[in-house]
Amino acid sequence: xxxxxxxxxxxxxxxxxxxxxxxxxxxxxxxxxxxxxxxxxxxxxxxxxxxxxxxxxxxxxxxxxxxxxxxxxxxxxxxxxxxxxxxxxxxxxxxxxxxxxxxxxxxxxxxxxxxxxxxxxxxxxxxxxxxxxxxxxxxxxxxxxxxxxxxxxxxxxxxx
Numbered sequence: 001x002x003x004x005x006x007x008x009x010x011x012x013x014x015x016x017x018x019x020x021x022x023x024x025x026x027x028x029x030x031x032x033x034x035x036x037x038x039x040x041x042x043x044x045x046x047x048x049x050x051x052x053x054x055x056x057x058x059x060x061x062x063x064x065x066x067x068x069x070x071x072x073x074x075x076x077x078x079x080x081x082x083x084x085x086x087x088x089x090x091x092x093x094x095x096x097x098x099x100x101x102x103x104x105x106x107x108x109x110x111x112x113x114x115x116x117x118x119x120x121x122x123x124x125x126x127x128x129x130x131x132x133x134x135x136x137x138x139x140x141x142x143x144x145x146x147x148x149x150x151x152x153x154x155x156x157x158x159x160x
Contacts, residue, residue: 050110050111050112051100051111051112051113052111053100053102053111053139054100054141056141057141057148058139058141058142058147058148058149058150059141059142059143059146059147059148060142060147060148061142061144061147062142062143062144062145062146062147063088063089063090063145063146063147064088064089064146064147064149065086065087065088065089065094065140065142065146065147065148065149066086066087066088066089066149067084067085067086067138067140067149067151067153068084068085068086068087068120069083069084069085070082070083070084070138070153070155071083071084071155072155072156072157073123073125078129078157079129079130079131079134079155079156079157080125080126080129081123081124081125081126082101082123082124082126082136082138082155083121083122083123084099084121084122084138085116085119085120085121085122086099086116086120086122086140087120088146092120093116093118093119093120093121094116094120094140094146095116095117095118095119095120096115096116097115097116097120097122097140097143097146098113098114098115098140098141099113099114099115099116099122099138099139099140100112100113100138100139100140100141101113101114101124101136101137101138101139102136102137102138102139103126103134103135103136103137104135105126105127105128112124112126129157130157131157132156132157133154133155133156133157134154134155134156134157135152135153135154136152136153136154136155137150137151137152137153138150138151138153139151
């Protein structure tokens with residue numbers, strides 16, 4: 001006598017559905033892992049975007065300077081950088097000055113440098129966006145005519 005199939009049709013269907021569901025979950029897991037790896041590799045920040053702070057001391061000779069109108073650069077509602085002016089205490093622009101901006105990113109302090117234009121204007125785009133306040137130290141080391149200045153700011157990450 002040949003073997004008789006005693007499996008109920010509903011039970012066999014449940015097993016097939018369970019195997020298909022497991023395959024779908026495994027495929028989704030692999031796709032999610034691939035997406036995370038892709039996003040992670042694109043999120044690497046090149047070290048060439050950053051500068052080292054000078055080892056010289058901040059100058060105390062010359063005319064006093066101020067950072068003026070330091071504010072957030074917004075693109076599509078996201079904070080992406082900072083702008084401002086470097087001026088003398090009397091309001092004259094400080095031109096051709098290197099302005100160093102230091103902030104905390106991915107486990108360490110990073111510094112970017114911008115050079116002021118003929119109006120004393122400087123601008124830097126950061127390799128990230130933020131919400132809330134970004135603690136930022138802006139430093140100008142000074143020169144023969146202008147005193148240096150280091151000032152801490154909390155740059156808002158939105159338009160408020």
